[in-house]
Amino acid sequence: GAVVSQHPSWVICKSGTSVKIECRSLDFQATTMFWYRQFPKQSLMLMATSNEGSKATYEQGVEKDKFLINHASLTLSTLTVTSAHPEDSSFYICSARGTEQQETQYFGPGTRLLVL
Amino acid sequence: GQNIDQPTEMTATEGAIVQINCTYQTSGFNGLFWYQQHAGEAPTFLSYNVLDGLEEKGRFSSFLSRSKGYSYLLLKELQMKDSASYLCAVMDSNYQLIWGAGTKLIIKP
Numbered sequence: 001g002a003v004v005s006q007h008p009s010w011v012i013c014k015s016g017t018s019v020k021i022e023c024r025s026l027d028f029q030a031t032t033m034f035w036y037r038q039f040p041k042q043s044l045m046l047m048a049t050s051n052e053g054s055k056a057t058y059e060q061g062v063e064k065d066k067f068l069i070n071h072a073s074l075t076l077s078t079l080t081v082t083s084a085h086p087e088d089s090s091f092y093i094c095s096a097r098g099t100e101q102q103e104t105q106y107f108g109p110g111t112r113l114l115v116l
Numbered sequence: 117g118q119n120i121d122q123p124t125e126m127t128a129t130e131g132a133i134v135q136i137n138c139t140y141q142t143s144g145f146n147g148l149f150w151y152q153q154h155a156g157e158a159p160t161f162l163s164y165n166v167l168d169g170l171e172e173k174g175r176f177s178s179f180l181s182r183s184k185g186y187s188y189l190l191l192k193e194l195q196m197k198d199s200a201s202y203l204c205a206v207m208d209s210n211y212q213l214i215w216g217a218g219t220k221l222i223i224k225p
Contacts, residue, residue: 043215043218093159104164
């Protein structure tokens with residue numbers, strides 16, 4: 001299967017700081033990348049969908065000014081959590097899909113964020 | 117509304133067979149996916165069904181009936197490492213993945 005990397009894997013930060021998470025497709029071009037959040041013992045929650053070169057589409061209830069997404073190339077998308085607060089502590093996972101809409105999404109290993 | 121149902125938790129014995137069911141009601145259908153997620157890790161892709169029938173891949177098989185809105189994941193010769201959550205996801209008419217809450221599978225020796 002296709003490989004997706006995510007960096008960093010772990011972040012601990014103080015409340016009020018901003019955190020940037022990178023998602024890279026290593027061996028394929030990802031037209032679309034997805035950002036998910038998962039709280040302990042809960043299912044995946046889609047935060048936003050980003051297409052290369054265009055603005056991200058955010059799910060209802062997700063603040064676009066707080067979770068900034070940039071998808072500047074076919075292999076890289078970034079999620080920036082601005083002014084993070086303890087309630088933003090979660091497991092953030094990206095996934096990437098190739099050029100066809102019906103293709104499989106491949107997940108990165110996830111980033112665990114802890115805001116103190 | 118769109119809905120994916122799967123059991124919350126199942127328990128099985130090492131070496132046995134287990135079937136995890138998934139029923140769905142979505143606006144349109146462009147395929148059904150099964151993912152495995154170990155605790156603290158991201159999901160990994162297991163299977164994709166878009167036509168009715170059984171797809172076999174080693175110890176894992178996935179079945180789909182579009183008319184019934186039903187799928188199952190069959191795991192044979194269970195191993196302790198199969199203890200994980202299994203997520204069912206349906207791609208709707210907008211090519212969005214609708215996720216089930218996952219089935220936690222506990223394997224006992």
